[in-house]
Amino acid sequence: MKIATWNVNSLKVRLPQVVQWLADSPVDVLCLQETKLTDDKFPVGEIEKIGYQVVFTGQKTYNGVAIISKHPMSEVVKNNPRFEDEQQRIISATIEGMRVVCAYIPNGQAVDSDKYQYKLRWLDALHDWLADELKSHENLALLGDYNIAPEDRDVHDPAAWAGQVLCSEPERAQFRRLLDLGFKDAFRLFEQPEKIYSWWDYRMMAFRRNMGLRIDHILLSDTLAARCNACAVDKAPRKWEQPSDHAPVVATLS
Secondary structure, X not given: OEEXXXXXOOHHHHHHHHHHHHHHXXXXXXXXXOOOOOHHHOOHHHHHHOOOEEEEEOOOOOOOEEEEEOOOOEEEEEOXXXXXXXOOOEEEXXXXXXXXXXXXXXXXXXXXXXXXXXXXXXXXXHHHHHHHHHHHOOOEEEEEEOOOOOOHHHEOOHHHHOOOOOOOHHHHHHHHHHHHOXXXXXXXXXXXXXXXXXXXXXXXXXXXXXXXXXXXXXXXXXXXXXXXXXXXXXXXXXXXXXXXXXXXXXXXXX
């Protein structure tokens, strides 16, 4: 089984790319972030036409998440039941015995901003909720745009980004807290080439110069991590015309 995550930065703009990517890389489950669509505008028909099912929750202009699956989905839950939030950032479903949580973690804007404090509160609530979810779902995967580069090796220029949002120590500590629950970073289960990232700014020719960050992650519970035999970033869609600024991350489970 292949599972993937991709921040598409507007599904309205990127739907043809999602359809093309699924044709080229027919994963079983694809988690999308930043769909930026209200539910009544979601392209359900186009997704079903290519042989997938979909569940989603969205809002206009910002945020929005979806799970696209080849297999039936059940026990669908929108958002974190323990965190009151108007922003649509989480959707979860059970697929083939695996609990899949698709999350778009807040960006945080800047470390001295209210949005940064919201991000840390949001991550606290996510941690506490997942701690309980793991008790009832042995096979649990948390996929999404975390807006956190966990280590300096996940940053093209650690010195320039030191202490900045996405790379600050409190954010990285929150990522480690998730690992301490019993999750494994699927990408780091394997020896990887240096300087592999999943996001590149549209400005300054950042993609061409590989000035990126690895902020899109797949965390797997111990039982799923034992079944994982590959994880990689697929940079190909970042080279397409009008691309998202993120690339898909794909994990393969036996």
